[in-house]
Structures are given as structure tokens and as C-alpha cells.
Amino acid sequence: MSSIEFKKQEGVAVITLNRPDVFNSFNREMALAVIAALDDCEVDPNVHVIVLTGNGKAFCAGQDLNEAIEDNGITFEVILNEHYNPIISRIRNIEKPVVAAVNGVAAGAGANIAFACDFTIANKKASFTQAFSKIGLVPDSAGTFFLPRLVGLQRATALMMLSEKLTADEAENIGLIYKAVEVDEYVDFVANFVERLAKMPNKALGMTKRLINAGLTNDLETQLKLEGELQVEAGNSADYQEGVNAFLEKRKPTFNQ
Numbered sequence: 001m002s003s004i005e006f007k008k009q010e011g012v013a014v015i016t017l018n019r020p021d022v023f024n025s026f027n028r029e030m031a032l033a034v035i036a037a038l039d040d041c042e043v044d045p046n047v048h049v050i051v052l053t054g055n056g057k058a059f060c061a062g063q064d065l066n067e068a069i070e071d072n073g074i075t076f077e078v079i080l081n082e083h084y085n086p087i088i089s090r091i092r093n094i095e096k097p098v099v100a101a102v103n104g105v106a107a108g109a110g111a112n113i114a115f116a117c118d119f120t121i122a123n124k125k126a127s128f129t130q131a132f133s134k135i136g137l138v139p140d141s142a143g144t145f146f147l148p149r150l151v152g153l154q155r156a157t158a159l160m161m162l163s164e165k166l167t168a169d170e171a172e173n174i175g176l177i178y179k180a181v182e183v184d185e186y187v188d189f190v191a192n193f194v195e196r197l198a199k200m201p202n203k204a205l206g207m208t209k210r211l212i213n214a215g216l217t218n219d220l221e222t223q224l225k226l227e228g229e230l231q232v233e234a235g236n237s238a239d240y241q242e243g244v245n246a247f248l249e250k251r252k253p254t255f256n257q
Contacts, residue, residue: 001018002018002033003017003018003019003027003029003030003033004016004017004018004030004033004034004037005018005055006033006037006040008044008046008047010195010198011046011047011048011049011198011199012047012048012049012050012051012194012195012198013037013040013041013044013047013049013050013051014051014053015034015037015038015041015050015051015052015053016053016054016055017030017034017052017053017054017055017059017060018030018054018055019055019064020054020055020056020057020058021056022061022064023056023057023058023060023061023104023105023107024054024055024056024058024059024060024061024110025060025061025062025063025064025065025110026060026062026063026064026083026084026109026110027064027067028067028074028078028082028083031079031082031083031084031087032082032083034052034087035083035086035087035090038050038087038090038091038094039090041094041096042090042094042096047096048096048097048197048198048200048202049096049097049098049099049194049197049198050094050096050097050098050099051098051099051100051101051190051194052091052098052099052100052101052113052114052117053100053101053102053103053190054102054103054104056104057103057104057105058103058104058105058106058110059100059102059103059104059105059106059110059114059122059126060106060107060109060110060111060113060114061105061107061108061110062107062108062109062110062111062131063079063108063109065135080140084109084113084140084141085141087113087141088112088113088116088141088142091113091116091117092116092213093213095205095206095207095209095210096202096205096206096209097118097119097197097205097209098117098118098119099117099118099119099120099121099190099193099194099197100113100114100115100117100119100120100121101121101122101186101190102114102120102121102122102123102126102128102168102177103122103123103126103186104123104125104126104127105126105127105128105129106122106126106127106128106129107128107129107130107131108129108130108131108132108141109140109141111128111129111130111131111143112130112139112140112141112142112143112146112147113141114128114177115142115143115146115147115150115176115177116141116142116146118209119178119179119193120171120176120177120178120179121177121178121179121180121181121186121189121190121193122168122171122172122177122179122180122181123168123180123181123182123183123186124167124168124169124180124181124182124183124186125168125183126167126168126180127165127166127167127168128165128166128168128171128176128177129163129164129165129166130143130159130160130163131163132160132163133160133161133162133163134163139160143160144156144160147159147160147176149216150175150176151174151175151176155174167180168180168181199255200255201237201239201240201243201253201255202239202255203234203237203239204234204237204239204240207230207233207234210230211223211226211227211230214226238256239253239255239256242254242255242256243255
């Protein structure tokens with residue numbers, strides 16, 4: 001059985017973690033397969049939106065600890081530098097929206113991968129936990145970068161140090177995820193949401209993501225300059241012309257870029 005499922009249809013690529021017997025915990029095979037799928041999505045002009053989800057009862061339980069403790073050369077250094085860090089970098093740097101569709105528990109690196117995505121949508125049976133401190137580890141997969149920015153310093157500190165479990169509703173209420181959805185509405189909500197994204201101006205969304213990333217570390221003047229540069233580029237695009245024409249003609253735009 002393949003460690004992931006990878007499908008593309010109508011502008012949407014879906015990467016499904018497929019180790020349900022171990023709650024989709026990462027081993028090397030799955031990590032490298034996810035990286036390859038993300039690379040494929042980045043260069044495919046027909047992919048406008050990327051969805052990351054899991055099979056079975058879990059989204060992702062983080063690292064497969066059996067692999068981590070075996071004498072196989074897969075050290076923490078390898079796990080971070082060759083598995084998780086490249087996944088996080090790709091999620092943030094691919095100039096296409098990445099949606100985490102969280103169908104169940106997201107723990108450790110699994111939770112932080114979800115938080116690194118542009119949108120995180122969870123069904124209301126899902127839960128989130130850092131989990132690292134319970135086994136004497138520190139947060140990785142950019143948890144220490146994104147959590148304070150999403151929920152503030154003290155909440156982030158509590159989540160990371162205490163490793164308490166959050167429900168999907170609690171995660172939405174503190175701004176940790178985009179949306180918590182009733183279980184019976186979840187599949188349709190995700191499908192409709194990504195379909196909407198896929199029909200939007202792809203180039204503008206990608207440049208918006210670039211600006212959001214830069215704004216995490218830029219000072220004001222540097223960010224204003226970058227906004228100006230990218231606005232000029234967006235204003236010269238065919239999608240901008242189509243958007244203006246559609247507005248003037250009182251119709252829905254059809255974006256191609």
C-alpha cells in the first residue's frame with residue numbers, strides 16, 4: 001500500500017496521508033513521497049490549489065517513533081533536515097494556496113504541518129496537540145515560529161509546554177485554524193472551499209502568499225515597497241484585465257492564470 005494517495009482534478013491536487021494503521025504517522029517513505037508530490041504541484045500549471053489530508057481516523061500523529069528508535073541511520077537530524085523542514089518550506093514557499101483538511105487527530109509535527117498551511121479546516125471530531133513535551137522533546141516543524149504568531153506568546157507557550165489537547169472548536173476560537181465544521185458537513189465544505197479557490201486568480205493568490213510570508217519578518221518600509229512591486233505586476237496580468245472587464249460587464253470573471 002502506498003504511503004500517500006495523490007490525485008489531481010479540475011485545478012485541485014489532493015495529497016492524502018495513507019498510513020491509517022499508525023494514525024498516518026510519518027516515516028521516511030511517506031515524508032519523501034509528500035515532498036515529491038508538493039514538488040509536482042509546484043511546477044504543474046494546472047494545479048491551482050493543494051489539499052493535504054489523511055485517511056482513516058487521524059490527520060497525522062506526527063513522527064513514527066518506531067522508526068526514530070531503530071538503528072537504521074534515521075536520526076533526529078535526518079528526520080528534521082530531510083523530512084519535516086523541507087515539507088514546511090514547500091508548504092510556505094509554493095505560491096499556491098495549501099489547505100489542510102484535518103479529518104481527525106493532529107499531533108506533534110502533524111499539528112504543526114496543519115498550522116503551516118494557508119487554511120486549516122477541521123471537522124469537529126478532530127483535535128490538536130503539540131505532544132512533544134510528553135516524551136521529552138521540543139516542538140519542531142516550525143511550531144515555535146507559527147504558534148506565537150497565530151495565538152500569542154502565552155497561549156503558544158502553554159500549548160507547547162503543557163501539550164494539552166484542543167478540540168477543533170477551541171482551535172478556531174483562538175485563531176489557530178480557519179474553520180471547524182460539523183462532521184456531516186465537513187466533506188462538502190472542503191470540496192466547495194477548494195473549488196472556490198481554484199477558480200480565483202491564481203497569480204494574485206500566489207503573490208499574496210509571498211507578501212504574507214515576507215510580512216512575518218519585514219519592517220514596514222520594506223513591506224510597502226514589496227507590495228508596490230507586486231501590485232504593479234498584478235496590474236499587468238491578464239487576470240486583472242479579466243476582473244475589470246467582468247466588473248464593468250456585470251458578470252462573473254473567468255480567470256486563467
